Amino acid sequence: MSEVLAVAATLFGLRLSGLSLPRLRLPAFTFVPVSVLAALAATGLGHQGPLPLVAAAAGALAGLRARRMWVCIVVGLAVYALLEVV
Amino acid sequence: MKRGFLAMLPLWVGAIPSGIAFGLAARAAGLSALQAQLMSGLAVNAAVQLTFVTLLHTPVYLLLLTVLTLGAELPLLGLAIGRQLRLTWPQRLLVAWLLTDGAYGVAAALGPLELPVLLGAEASMFLGWNLGTALGLLAVHAVPAIAHAAGFVVPLTFLAVLLPLMRSRGAVAAALAAAATALVLGRAAPGGVAVLGAAVAGSAAGAWLA
Numbered sequence: 001m002s003e004v005l006a007v008a009a010t011l012f013g014l015r016l017s018g019l020s021l022p023r024l025r026l027p028a029f030t031f032v033p034v035s036v037l038a039a040l041a042a043t044g045l046g047h048q049g050p051l052p053l054v055a056a057a058a059g060a061l062a063g064l065r066a067r068r069m070w071v072c073i074v075v076g077l078a079v080y081a082l083l084e085v086v
Numbered sequence: 087m088k089r090g091f092l093a094m095l096p097l098w099v100g101a102i103p104s105g106i107a108f109g110l111a112a113r114a115a116g117l118s119a120l121q122a123q124l125m126s127g128l129a130v131n132a133a134v135q136l137t138f139v140t141l142l143h144t145p146v147y148l149l150l151l152t153v154l155t156l157g158a159e160l161p162l163l164g165l166a167i168g169r170q171l172r173l174t175w176p177q178r179l180l181v182a183w184l185l186t187d188g189a190y191g192v193a194a195a196l197g198p199l200e201l202p203v204l205l206g207a208e209a210s211m212f213l214g215w216n217l218g219t220a221l222g223l224l225a226v227h228a229v230p231a232i233a234h235a236a237g238f239v240v241p242l243t244f245l246a247v248l249l250p251l252m253r254s255r256g257a258v259a260a261a262l263a264a265a266a267t268a269l270v271l272g273r274a275a276p277g278g279v280a281v282l283g284a285a286v287a288g289s290a291a292g293a294w295l296a
Contacts, residue, residue, distance in 0.1 A: 018164020
């Protein structure tokens with residue numbers, strides 16, 4: 001139980017530290033969210049072989065075409081499930 | 087608040103299955119249902135919580151070190167929010183408790199960042215994640231197939247959130263540089279360090295091209 005609370009407290013501290021730093025006006029920070037999300041997507045998909053990559057690419061293309069986030073997830077999952085079965 | 091909450095609902099497609107996966111993994115690792123649900127309520131972080139249950143029996147200091155590296159992007163998210171919103175201390179505590187990258191990404195994608203929209207998105211992700219955890223705990227023995235798919239659903243969700251943000255040359259350059267950096271660093275460094283390095287590289291690339 002103490003480990004659960006320690007992890008939660010550590011995360012809370014990390015989140016609060018960013019919010020409580022002085023307001024920085026650095027144009028470079030504009031691209032932090034895009035970079036972090038891209039890094040998380042790439043590392044998550046990078047170690048799984050070609051099948052999830054194909055499914056994710058299909059989802060991304062469909063999502064971009066439809067301009068809807070959920071289309072990306074639904075199409076990605078559908079293609080993934082299809083490729084799993086085949 | 088409602089706008090942020092509703093905009094987040096598509097991400098429940100990712101949050102619910104990964105929450106279920108965490109519920110299954112937590113019970114399998116020996117956490118009680120109460121501990122697992124409490125963790126989802128307090129920590130609200132899929133990557134950290136899923137890592138936690140796999141490292142449960144390592145020394146606490148190693149566990150916390152891993153959490154620090156995995157959570158290395160959280161101060162950056164806070165910094166990005168602090169750049170756009172001036173928050174009081176009670177607001178800060180609430181925003182910090184519920185802060186997830188997905189919620190920030192969606193709130194930021196809805197135009198200039200507003201506190202009610204951000205809190206709505208955060209609450210939505212919190213609810214979806216905890217609902218998924220509860221479902222996983224309830225279905226511990228029934229749905230191993232969903233746990234198997236979680237490894238794909240989580241990065242797919244990041245990708246879905248990323249797409250609408252890629253609206254400028256700078257953003258595309260940032261995303262590509264960050265992805266490449268994360269893949270290279272990820273071979274040698276813990277996930278959190280790789281993400282932190284990718285944030286620096288991506289920001290530099292984006293600022294250079296913008």
